[in-house]
Amino acid sequence: MTLYQKLAKRLREHIQHDFYKPGDKLPSVRQLAQEHGVSISTVQEAYRQLEQELLVEAKPKSGYFVCQQKKDNLPSVSRPPQRPLEVSQWEEVLNMLMNRSNQKGVQLQHAMPDMKAPTLKPLLKTLSDLAKQKPELGLSYSDIRGREELRTQLCRLAVASGCQLHPDDLVVTSGCQEAISVCLRAVTEPGDIIAIESPSFYGSMQAIKAANLKAMEIPTHPETGMSIEALELALDQWPIKAIFVTPTCNNPMGYTMPEEKKERLYKLAQSYDIAIIEDDIYGDISFQFPRPKTIKSFDNDGRVLLCSSFSKTIAPGMRVGWIAPGRYRDKVTHIKYVSSSMCPVFPQLAIAKFIRLGGYTKHIRQIRQHYEKQRDHLLNAIKAYLPSDTRVSFPDGSFILWVELNPNIDSMKLLEKCRAEGVSFAPGPLFSATGKFRNCFRLNFSEQSLEKREWAIKVLAKIITDFNVEKNK
Amino acid sequence: MTLYQKLAKRLREHIQHDFYKPGDKLPSVRQLAQEHGVSISTVQEAYRQLEQELLVEAKPKSGYFVCQQKKDNLPSVSRPPQRPLEVSQWEEVLNMLMNRSNQKGVQLQHAMPDMKAPTLKPLLKTLSDLAKQKPELGLSYSDIRGREELRTQLCRLAVASGCQLHPDDLVVTSGCQEAISVCLRAVTEPGDIIAIESPSFYGSMQAIKAANLKAMEIPTHPETGMSIEALELALDQWPIKAIFVTPTCNNPMGYTMPEEKKERLYKLAQSYDIAIIEDDIYGDISFQFPRPKTIKSFDNDGRVLLCSSFSKTIAPGMRVGWIAPGRYRDKVTHIKYVSSSMCPVFPQLAIAKFIRLGGYTKHIRQIRQHYEKQRDHLLNAIKAYLPSDTRVSFPDGSFILWVELNPNIDSMKLLEKCRAEGVSFAPGPLFSATGKFRNCFRLNFSEQSLEKREWAIKVLAKIITDFNVEKNK
Numbered sequence A, B: 001m002t003l004y005q006k007l008a009k010r011l012r013e014h015i016q017h018d019f020y021k022p023g024d025k026l027p028s029v030r031q032l033a034q035e036h037g038v039s040i041s042t043v044q045e046a047y048r049q050l051e052q053e054l055l056v057e058a059k060p061k062s063g064y065f066v067c068q069q070k071k072d073n074l075p076s077v078s079r080p081p082q083r084p085l086e087v088s089q090w091e092e093v094l095n096m097l098m099n100r101s102n103q104k105g106v107q108l109q110h111a112m113p114d115m116k117a118p119t120l121k122p123l124l125k126t127l128s129d130l131a132k133q134k135p136e137l138g139l140s141y142s143d144i145r146g147r148e149e150l151r152t153q154l155c156r157l158a159v160a161s162g163c164q165l166h167p168d169d170l171v172v173t174s175g176c177q178e179a180i181s182v183c184l185r186a187v188t189e190p191g192d193i194i195a196i197e198s199p200s201f202y203g204s205m206q207a208i209k210a211a212n213l214k215a216m217e218i219p220t221h222p223e224t225g226m227s228i229e230a231l232e233l234a235l236d237q238w239p240i241k242a243i244f245v246t247p248t249c250n251n252p253m254g255y256t257m258p259e260e261k262k263e264r265l266y267k268l269a270q271s272y273d274i275a276i277i278e279d280d281i282y283g284d285i286s287f288q289f290p291r292p293k294t295i296k297s298f299d300n301d302g303r304v305l306l307c308s309s310f311s312k313t314i315a316p317g318m319r320v321g322w323i324a325p326g327r328y329r330d331k332v333t334h335i336k337y338v339s340s341s342m343c344p345v346f347p348q349l350a351i352a353k354f355i356r357l358g359g360y361t362k363h364i365r366q367i368r369q370h371y372e373k374q375r376d377h378l379l380n381a382i383k384a385y386l387p388s389d390t391r392v393s394f395p396d397g398s399f400i401l402w403v404e405l406n407p408n409i410d411s412m413k414l415l416e417k418c419r420a421e422g423v424s425f426a427p428g429p430l431f432s433a434t435g436k437f438r439n440c441f442r443l444n445f446s447e448q449s450l451e452k453r454e455w456a457i458k459v460l461a462k463i464i465t466d467f468n469v470e471k472n473k
């Protein structure tokens, strides 16, 4: 390690440990040179390095400052139409899904975890051992509720989120998508209304559409989630059958609903005697420790159906998800059975072992630190390059965030131009039942290298500027 | 090989090649002894062996005969109630599914293929190589329609059933169960009526129930399938939205609808402008060569949705199925996406390679000969041990058959007693929307050894006799 790298490392650690906080002025070049007994140019080199990492910024004539990366410019609280609506936008979702495989460039549109983490190695080893040593295990039909080994480990994990579950309380599914679809069908009849966050994950909205349900989008705060007041109003006015929420590390916003608000939401559902479907898919990669409690942890009458999967914490290709269906267990088991019968056995066994031997907890601990750093880097890049009226969510978990541009910018058109330059993102309208959020988009910060990500944000910035110039002509 | 074994082998071959046909008298003991230059007792030993295999029977004072195993005592044509009904029987189905894992004894209830076939080895090898050499391939999200490699090979296979398909015409699913559920949801609205065979596979009936549809059971002939005349009557009287059929190697009966009848069925659907969902899951293990055509092969306006999987031809644990959805492709893609998003990649790639290199065709060729022999053995055992008023279907493909007992016998009660003795089967009521077929059950003849199967049939016979004795007391 060279001298300047050593110095940069030290400064970086100070910043990361909040010794210097965002916005703080950092020591001058001269002062550092003296303190550390190094040359001026070494200090300058160290600062240049930190600038490239977007950790510090130079202000002309005043020196170096820690970059602001706090919630100073959050997206607005959403104001969806206050009536139940049919979900549209399937064409747009399909278009994005189909672009998954054949696209080059920097893809910021998919909610894919970082799967190159070395902490996943033991899991992959088990999978390959199983396939080699016990191929016959993968051949038969097996328990339609999923392997007991896995359900037992899921109960162990659930303790961290405040839940006491028994293996019989769980049903394993083909990912969280199947979990959501099954739960929706278990608690509704065709024509029913479901209250959802706004914005909401397109997969759950499309499941609402396919189950012949209507979506009632509720105003949602970018820091604390669905508005309880607005929800209560809606419950008063409409025969809402269930509430669907992703309250922990929300997709697309990244916020976590505070615990007391989760409890209020639960009590409200109780007083209207309706079900809650809680999507906790990102819960384990919250940046808080211990991880936030689920709404399910408050559930004392079985009205919460918790849905999750390992698609964001391990890898989506595993297709291992689950439901803790509470009092809806029998209906859920029926619909899961007709939906795809039982799930493949190897991924279940391999993940069960991964959890049992501690590999999962270790992996999560490391990967969530990684994501937190990537978040800061992306927030800094956005601040550095996108127009100053850009608003951005501040995820406290997951690896996605939500950007709100000036209202005169159309993210669908923006996407077209960006794709031509090799950059893609998930445009806002996918996250609305009716194609709203045209000036918003979702970015992923899990996978790409810092350089590629920064390059992509610069490309985005350039195209947005061109847009504005054109508009103003 | 001893002398008597050699002789038995020779006779067995003659019988299997129809040199001696069912019912034919076989050469006398003396004659064979002379022809082959062996002792009388050697010939007697050989005949005893073939008797044990239920290939020949001794008739007192007249000598040895080839066992009858032809369609001389088929189950009756079904007479379901002629109105649309809700599907019940979920409790009974669940009960059977849950008994899957923890049951000892001879299990004749599951439609599980023989998975010990050495011809499956190359497939298992590929699976284990993939898991070891390219673990990253199994991690990502991939094409929601399924891997192109697999869809290409599926098109190749489809030629044998008379279909010209393009990879874009296919959607890969988590087994045939998901295919069925997705197709039902794609062509109906809640409340619609579906015409089905009677008896019908419980998995598709439960999918009908879960999709809030009604089932209209159509009288079904044990040799040629759904009655076209009865179907036409029903179509005249009720607003039927789609026809669901398993016309090739039907589950549970094993019949194959003749080709011209398939074409008539298609034309009828055309004249009423409704869809056909065709379940072809056993099609490739028909005992006919070339395999029978599908209804899909007559489809010139895209109204047939073909569903299938490798669960019966390879192994259910693969969970690889597919849909050829015709004109419903977009709707099917949507519902498949919300149902479970994309399917795991390894089984798709491994099966694609297995087909591409000829392993699949080889496997099918061998396994279907195996099943045909097992069928004959089971038919003989039934003839030998069950009461003479027993009726039994004559499957010309698959590895399951349907038994109809004297109407005063209740298969649910029978099952209880049989389970206590270590024998189980799939009771008739599972195959009816409303719990009919109480005196029927389905048996599987894929997996067990000849000895075990025969033992099980003897146990069954004893319990049935006790039943009758009790009744007559």
Ligand SMILES: Cc1ncc(COP(=O)(O)O)c(C=O)c1O
Binding pocket: A111, A174, A175, A176, A177, A178, A201, A203, A246, A251, A279, A281, A308, A309, A310, A311, A316, A319, A320, A321, B340, B341
């Ligand atoms: C909030 C949320 N729920 C569910 C899913 C679907 O997850 P899976 O891949 O496990 O089906 C996703 C994936 O993007 C998601 O972000």
Ligand SMILES: Cc1ncc(COP(=O)(O)O)c(C=O)c1O
Binding pocket: A340, A341, B111, B174, B175, B176, B177, B178, B201, B203, B246, B251, B279, B281, B308, B309, B310, B311, B316, B320, B321
């Ligand atoms: C006629 C029929 N269709 C569909 C299925 C379901 O098949 P899979 O295991 O591929 O979901 C079965 C399985 O028993 C079946 O017999």
